[in-house]
Amino acid sequence: QLQLVESGGGLVQPGGSLRLSCAASGFTLDYYAIGWFRQAPGKEREGVSCISNSGGTTKYADSVKGRFTISRDNAKNTVYLQMNSLKPEDTAVYYCAADRVLVGCGYYGMDYWGKGTLVTVSS
Numbered sequence: 795q796l797q798l799v800e801s802g803g804g805l806v807q808p809g810g811s812l813r814l815s816c817a818a819s820g821f822t823l824d825y826y827a828i829g830w831f832r833q834a835p836g837k838e839r840e841g842v843s844c845i846s847n848s849g850g851t852t853k854y855a856d857s858v859k860g861r862f863t864i865s866r867d868n869a870k871n872t873v874y875l876q877m878n879s880l881k882p883e884d885t886a887v888y889y890c891a892a893d894r895v896l897v898g899c900g901y902y903g904m905d906y907w908g909k910g911t912l913v914t915v916s917s
Contacts, residue, residue: 796820796906800890803911806880812913814875816890821906823847823866823892827899828873830864832886832913841901842888843875851898858884880915887912 802814816828829844843854843864852864863876873890888911891904 798890798892798906798908800888800908800911803888803913805914805916807917808880808882808915810880810915811876811878812880814877814888814890814911814913816873816875816908818871818892822868823871823873824868825894826892826905827895828864828866829891829893829899829901829904830873830875831889831891831901832884833889833910834883834886837886839889844899844901845873846897846899847895853899877913880913882915885913885915 797819799817806812825847827846830842831839832842833839842858843862845852845864845866849866861879866873890908892906893904
């Protein structure tokens with residue numbers, strides 16, 4: 795069964811850090827760009843960051859630039875999202891998704907989705 799599973803969410807105080815993981819099972823991520831998305835209560839889902847299959851291209855939403863870092867370890871079939879200097883407005887369910895593309899990355903046409911992990915930033 796092809797799956798993406800997110801982990802690493804939780805409750806953190808403003809200014810704190812979390813590292814999210816997106817692990818694939820049933821397929822290899824080598825050929826997939828990965829995107830991280832989030833959906834806050836009452837808001838639409840938005841793209842946060844993405845990384846190409848080689849890791850050579852990364853993109854970030856303006857709201858997280860300089861605070862979040864996306865990376866991947868293809869040997870572990872896992873993609874990470876390091877989140878620093880967290881703010882209450884970062885509170886959301888975070889999803890990862892895979893897109894089989896040859897080059898680059900984006901936030902549309904994703905092939906597989908995880909079920910999400912909740913990040914709550916609150917004092």
